[in-house]
Amino acid sequence: MDAMADAIRVMAHRFAELTTTAPDPDREVTATPGWSIVDVLGHVAEESVRYRELAVGRGAWPASAADLPAFNAEQIRALPTRDPRALAARLIGGTETLLATIDGFEDDVPLMMFDGDQRVRADRARGTFLGELIVHGYDIARMLGRPWPIDPAHVPLVFDGLNQVVPGWVNARASEGHTATYELRLRGAARYTFVFRDGRLAIDPADAPAPDVHICADPVTMLLLNYGRIGQWRPALTGQVVMWGRKPWLALNFRDRFLPA
Structure with a gap:
C-alpha cells in the first residue's frame, strides 16, 4: 500500500468538496490575502498538473524561493477557468494522473526540478503537494467555520516532501x-x-x-x-x-x- 498516494487521494476529494460547497467562492481567504476561494482552488488544481509535468521532465518552476509569490500570481491569472466545479474536476483528474505517473516509475523514480532550482525525488515531492491540500483546506475551512480534521499520520508524509526542499528556503x-x-x-x-x-x-x-x-x-x-x-x-x-x-x-x-x- 502507498500511504502517500492514499493520503493525497483522500485529501484531494475533501478539498474539492469543501471548495465547491462554499457559499461565496469569490470570498477572500484570510490566510492568503488577495486570494479568493476560487483562486486557492485554482492554485491547488494547477499544482496537481504542474507536479506531474515536473515529474516527467517538463513544466515550470521559480528559480528561487523568493520568486514563488510572483510565480503563483501568474499561475492564478492564467487559470483555464474560474468555475469551481470545473477546477475541482481538474484537481481530481490531475491528482489521479500524478499518482499514476509516479506509480508507473516503479523502482526507477527520477529526480525532478522544483522550486528554487532544486532537484528532488518525484515520489517524495508528493509530500509537498499533500501539504498544499491540507493547509489550504485548513485555511478555507477555518474561515468558513467548518471542521477540517488533520490526520497526524499525514504529517510525516508532508515532512518527507518538505525536507527535500527546506534547505532552499533558508x-x-x-x-x-x-x-x-x-x-x-x-x-x-x-x-x-x-x-x-x-x-x-x-x-x-x-x-x-x-x-x-x-x-x-x-x-x-x-x-x-x-x-x-x-x-x-x-x-x-x-x-x-x-x-x-x-x-x-x-x-x-x-x-x-x-x-x-
Missing part, C-alpha cells in the same frame, strides 16, 4: 553565520536533525553533531507552525511543543531561519 539574512544543530521530533511519529553550518542547512546528515536543542511537538501543531498558520506561544504554554537541551532558546527563533511558506 532565510539567508536571518541565518547568516548561524551554526547549530536542532533535533525536531514529531511526537509519536518521526524525528529529524537540522544542521546549520555557517548559515547552510543539511537535514539528517550522517555526520550530524549532538543537538544543541530538542524540539518535540504534536504533529499537527508542528505542521501548522511550519506553515505559519499558528503562533508559537500558545503551543509552548499548553505543552503541545516542548524544548530542551544545551541551548533551548534557539527553538524560539527556529521558524525565523526560513522564508515564509
